Amino acid sequence: MTIKASDVKKLREKTGAGMLDCKKALVETDGNFQQAEKKLKELGLAAAAKRSGRATNNGRISTKITSDRAGILEIACETDFVARNKDFIALGDALLSTVFEKNKTEIDEELENMVKDLISTIKENMTLKRFSVLPLAENEIAADYIHGEGALGVLVKMKADNTAVLANEAVKEFLFNCALHIAAFSPLYLSKELVDAEYLEEQKDIFTKQVAAMDKPANVVENIVKGKINKHFSEICFLQQPFVKDDKSSVSQVLAALSKEVGTKLEITDYRYFKVGEEA
DSSP states (O other): OOOOHHHHHHHHHHHOOOHHHHHHHHHHTTTOHHHHHHHHHHTTOSOSOOOOOOOOSEEEEEEEEOSSEEEEEEEEESOHHHHTOHHHHHHHHHHHHHHHHTTOOSOOHHHHHHHHHHHHHHOSOEEEEEEEEEEOOTTEEEEEEEETTTTEEEEEEEEESSGGGGGOHHHHHHHHHHHHHHHHHOOSBSSGGGSOHHHHHHHHHHHHHHHHTTOOOHHHHHHHHHHHHHHHHHHHBGGGSEETTEEEEEHHHHHHHHHHHHTSOEEEEEEEEEETTOOO
């Protein structure tokens, strides 16, 4: 069958494997993208799992944090010029304010009409693509981070057994650094306990096939696979990743040390990562 150059390019972008390897994998799997991706992983030619979405248009990420919630939102537009327009930026803030005030959980006609009103002024097509709201309890705080001109945004939420420590400057600095970390490394999961079971089984199968070629005893193979899984967790899970400000310690280890320092248990409970144009 004929393999499209665009499919080879897409597979290369997602896996990091070479163009020829991607084309060969697609040929051997009759053009099945998912099977070709798995084959590259089994051969050890694919990089660690990454977010598959790529920025395909312009737009802006907006965030808003109040005492009881934190929100993040993406609006798409046609040009980067409009993405920097003050009215476009203000629209993101206004949309989030409306979402908060009216406890909206999905995009509706009111929100879409707010976007249409600006379209009539700016004369460029734009779309409210998505938003997410994290509720904050009395013992929780959130931090946000917007990168550059709003092409990427992050929310991260923390809770404490003792609410008073949430005002501690070291705690607030750590939480902001967590937002920076998520922006830099775009983890797929909060922790290894939350990794999708089907995805994990697929990874175990891939690693087992990789190790099988070593001709080792079954118990040795099992231990090697276990080691590969743990390494994979450190690549895709936020709490298991090496911390952006101290790569000799994982995020969870730094969090545990900070909890001990302030005398109460701290816990990162949720996060959101939005990138303009990313396939959600």
